[in-house]
Amino acid sequence: MEFLALDASLTLHYEAPLEPLGRELPGDSLWLSMALPALGLDPWSLLGLFLFQLLQLLLPTTTAGGGGQGPTPRVRYYAGDERRALSFFHQKGLQDFDTLLLSDDGNTLYVGAREAILALDIQDPGVLSLKNMIPWPASDRKKSECAFKKKNNETQCFNFIRVLVSYNATHLYTCGTFAFSPACTFIELQDSYLLPILEDKVTEGKGQSPFDPAHKHTAVLVDGTLYSGTMNNFLGSEPILMRTLGSQPVLKTDTFLRWLHRKDLTPAGPFPEYLLTMCQVPEVFGGWRESCLAWQRLETMFPLTVSRQVGGTRSSAVCAFSLMDIERVFKGKYKELNKETSRWTTYRGPETNPRPGSCSVGPSSDKALTFMKDHFLMDEQVVGTPLLVKSGVEYTRLAVETAQDLDGHSYLVMYLGTTTGSLHKAVVSGDSSAHLVEEIQLFPDPEPVRNLQLAPTQGAVFVGFSGGVWRVPRANCSVYESCVDCVLARDPHCAWDPESRTCCLLSAPNLNSWKQDMEHGNPGWACASGPMGRSLRPQSRPQIIKEVLAVPSSILELPCPHLSALASYYWSHGPAAVPEASSTIYNGSLLLILQDGVGGLYQCWATENGFSYPVVSYWVDSQDQPLALDPELAGIPREHVEVPLTRVSGGAALAAQRSYWPHFVTVTVLLALVLSAALIILLASPLGALRARGKVQGCGTLPPGEKAPLSREQHLQPPKECRTSASDVDADSNCLGTEVA
Incomplete structure (x- = not known):
């Protein structure tokens, strides 16, 4: 069986040339003469057919965007697409919704915006409603100092919220840039509502929040202790790791640790330089070992990502790191800097007791502290497995969860925000390779995704950006209208229900009557019934x-x-x-x-x-x-x-x-213009030749005042003396003169 292939190019299909039945017709005229009786077309219909096919050549063609090399999103939704229902929240006068935090009960989303903190009720799937909002602007004095230091008082001299964590059941802890003077404070909660911030409770936040809102940062609260990483000075030239809050004394890295400045270890995400290891992705980075960025710990895996500009285009990779490998490396040997050669080598001397990184009773000795300062790098590298490698895309944020299919197998589901305002949903299969289920363009105009927050109990992902917060349901099963389409999507959240004949959100595994094939995506097996169940027909x-x-x-x-x-x-x-x-x-x-x-x-x-x-x-x-x-x-x-x-x-x-009438008129006008241009060119050719010949010197030119001979014989007679150059001789080695018959 032969089919007409569908592709982006337009090809006019003509019948095979036939032997002429009389006078030969040049070119396509033969086809036209044979097609006229065959199709039963009168001359006007034939003209319409010709203009129809000419129209197809002139109409603009569209090609599917590949989105760079790597996995291609199976389904794409553009901004405002009704097939992908989203909920949106914005507040007049507010912008830069950069920091997101989910409450412990999963019903409230706390949002850190520019100079304000909001509490949103997210229990209604279709609506994001504001519970309450408290302002936290930088003081006028700090804003004046910021402008005096040559910072922009319209874009930079504000309080951008950079840290927002849950301290306990009654308080949140937050930090902001505070007009290039970092500050932190506690926020009291009352039934998930935010109570106003008291000025006397605001403390200095240096080392916990960056000065510049554009600087990278991270913060995590563990057992009441805050571990943060950011830039510790106004210029952004002093990276620091810091331990604050809790019962333990404040601890921070010394400024002499210049390895934090190494350019080859600079990550491309919100986390600082200390959360680094190596991730080899030769498919994208040409064999370079690049630094990967730890985003979120998930059971026995570390999903990581790295971004690098190669050949003028951005490329990204998401890598998985085993905690067992990380533990093995930290139990291994250390690196030591050879001061004579300025090279890092493997330390083979005796180890101190206690070993750096282990728990000990009592204060450490000066010898142990000196050893730690000199041997802060491990000898081996933790090599990760690339799960998703994609060029032409720069990922800015990553959120990860696990999902079970009908058979109870767990799959890693990743939601990735891009610099152009898209959200990718990727699923990692059993062979550690990822496929992209969908791509959602969130904003009409490209801008980066600022933050992502998963809400498992709500079945949604929340996306923060400059203008507000989007609520994105983590699955869009209803868009798949057939069993074939539902199975081919390979979305662990979706399965086909034969009873209702709909693709439904999978609420629980082991639904025997439902259809799904996550590993192979084979509709011939999943959607057929009876003895043909395994057929690919x-x-x-x-x-x-x-x-x-x-x-x-x-x-x-x-x-x-x-x-x-x-x-x-x-x-x-x-x-x-x-x-x-x-x-x-x-x-x-x-x-x-x-x-x-x-x-x-x-x-x-x-x-x-x-x-x-x-x-x-x-x-x-x-x-x-x-x-x-x-x-x-x-x-x-x-x-x-x-x-x-x-x-x-x-x-x-x-x-x-x-x-198609406007197109018909357009094509007719264009055809007339083309024919007119061709006629002008044809008419201009003799004139051009005349001018060209008039420039030839020394080839029997007529004396001034004489006219060109009128007879053909006179015109064809060559001059007696003719000196020519290569440009004066035509293809037949004839001398070119200036006379024109």
């Missing part, structure tokens, strides 16, 4: 047929929805290929000139993961000569639809949702 019988009734000699546009960016598409006409002489493909749609014998069943097929299935089926019929119903299609539900069409042989557009 295409589903040739459509679920529904769209009936199209048109008049003869009209141009029909049969759309084909592209459900998956991973599939290849093609059209068929019953059991055969589509008629090439009267059809072409534009942006996936089949453009068809309705003539005798071209009606019947037209199907757009998709092939994905080795499985072929019809995406849409049309029964094209003529108003003048209706076709008999195919017995094999009996019993299939039918739906009458009106597709865009245009009459070719006279008359106005009929039942057109989109008329």
Whole structure:
């Protein structure tokens, strides 16, 4: 069976050249002369056909964005797409919603914005409502000092919230830039409501929050102790690690640890330089060992990411690190700096007791402290496994969770925000490779995702950005309208319910009647029943047929929805290929000139993961000569639809949702301009040749005042003396003169 392949390019399909039946016609004239009686077209209809195909060449073509190398998102949603329902929160006068924190009960989202902290009620899936908000602006004195130090008082001299953690059941702890004078304070909670901040409770936040809102930072609270990493000075040249709060004394790194400044260890995320290890991703970074960034600890794995600019494009990788490997490396040997060669070598001397990093009773000796200062790097590297490698994309944030499929197997699900405002949902399979389920463009204009916060009890991901907070349901199962599409999506949150014939959100595993195949994505096995359950045979019988009734000699546009960016598409006409002489493909749609014998069943097929299935089926019929119903299609539900069409042989557009008449006029005008330009070029050619010949010197030019000879014989006589150069001789080695007959 032969099908017409659907691709981005437009190709006009002509019949094979036939032997002429009389006078030979040059070029396409032969085809036109044979096509005229074959298609039953009058000259005006033939002109319409010619302009129709010329129109296809001039119409702009669109190509699917690849989004760089690496996994391609199977489904893409653009900003405002109704297929992906999102909830949005913004507050007038506020911006830079950078910091997100989920309450312990999972019903409240605390948001750190510029000079304010908000509490949002997130229990309603469709609405994000404001519980209350407290201001925390930088003082006027601090803002004046900030502007005096040459900082921008319109974009920088504010209090940007950078730390927002849950201290206990009654208090939050927060820190901000405070107009380049970092400050921290406790916020009291009352039934998840925020109580106002008291000025006398605000303390210096140096080392906990950055000075500059653009500086990288991190903070985590463990057992009442805050561990933070940021820049410790106004210029941003002094990275520091710090331990504060809790019962233990304040502890921070010394400024002499210059290894924190190493350029090859600079991460590209919100975490500082100390959370580093090495991640080899030769597919993207050409064999370089790049620093990876620890984002979130998840059971026995560390999901990590790294971003690097290669060849003018950004590339990102997400790597997994085993805690067992990390523990093994920290129990191994140390590195030591050879002061003579300034090279790091393996330390082979005696170890101190207690070993650095271990717990001991009582204060450490000066010898142990000196050893720690001189041997703060481990000898071995923790090498991670790349789970997701993608070029052309720069990831800014990452949130991770686990999800179980119908069989109870756990899968790693990652939500990744990009610098252009997209959200990727990636699923890691059993072979440690990731596939992208979907891409959601959150903002109409590109801007980076500031933060991500998972809310498992709400089944959503919250996205912070400059203008507010988006609530994104973590799965969009209802968009998959068939079992085939639901299974091919390979989303652990979605499964096909044969009873309701819908793709549903998976609430619990071990639902025997539901269909899912996470590892292989094989609809032939998951969606078929009976003895053909393991068959990969295409589903040739459509679920529904769209009936199209048109008049003869009209141009029909049969759309084909592209459900998956991973599939290849093609059209068929019953059991055969589509008629090439009267059809072409534009942006996936089949453009068809309705003539005798071209009606019947037209199907757009998709092939994905080795499985072929019809995406849409049309029964094209003529108003003048209706076709008999195919017995094999009996019993299939039918739906009458009106597709865009245009009459070719006279008359106005009929039942057109989109008329081609403006395009026809445009093409006609363009054709006239092209013909006019060609005529001007042809007319200008003799004049150009005349000017060119007039510049030739020494080749029998006429004396001034004499006219060119009128007879052909006189014109063809060469001059007696002719000195030529290479530019004065034509292809036949003839001397070029200035005379023009």
